[in-house]
Amino acid sequence: MSADTPLLTLLTTTPLFAVGLTLAAYLLGSALFQRLKRPSWLPAILIAALLLAGALALIGLPYATYQQGATWLTVLLGPATVALGMPLYQQLPRIVELWRPLAICLPIAATLAACYSLAIAWLLGSSDTILASIAAKSVTAPIAIGITEQLGGTVALLLGALLVTGVITIPCVSLAARWLHIDDERLIGFALGLNGHAIGTVRAFEISPTAGAFASLGMSLTGIFTAVLLPLAWRLISMGS
């Protein structure tokens, strides 16, 4: 192992190593996903993340070092989030058509998305820090990090909660849609984005551009709604107890 270390240090002086590793894991994960005939319970991103984590452990690269290099990729999340404004605009007529039901559904569904899990975790005796870390579990990562810092949670745990929530949302939506006899891509997309943030939205774009646009809408509205109300509600509840 010790012979590898100087080489590893040399390679990780440039962010290209982390970027290359990420690209390789992503492409390999996508290829495996296709080979497995696109299972809905195992999204491509989970396969890729497992491969990447395995690779990091195997070559003994500390996560912090990897993360530093990968900033060259993650910085693109900003413009990529802005880019979602395009499908949002293209689907605007269909969204306007449904504005009333969506406006009624959103506050209820976004509140419940946080409350169900909080209630279950609280009943199972989780600590306040854990509750604060998973409260924003259905919110897209850049917004959720801000919320979690305000609530006093752990960001690393939040990202874990985001992954689990995003991944589990996909089979949950296909299960619930079949069960409730829903095949409207708009509803499925909205539910994917509202509950499963970016991971659900990525999945919705695989279904169709319409589903993707409704998912972006659900994701951004949930993000804004939760960002404004959750810290306020949290403060009120903490004052009461």
Added chain:
Amino acid sequence: MPALSGFLWLISYWLIGEVVIHFTALPISSGVIGMLLLCATLAVRGRVPTSIAAAAQPLIALLAMLIMPGVVGVFFIIGELAGQWSAILIALVLGTLLSVITTLWLLKRLIGQPHVR
């Protein structure tokens, strides 16, 4: 280079979002503000310029890859959560299932199942 100028647009909107947050102290991310601004601009112009489409489409297709580095971090904090993670997992999985069912049920009640046109 249409994609390049489109990319500059996206970055500019994101930066505008940062400025808006700085002055309003809104607890929203600049990406979301930029997204809403972009959508509003496109609605005013009435069409999507080719430059923006050329930059936005590939970026949206890459979203999954862009969140991967953050996602991988989870595997490195599992040790810190010894004894807690089963409760967290149950809460997340069960809570998400319940919330997905509620969302879809609510939407179905509010919108109904439209006939295939």
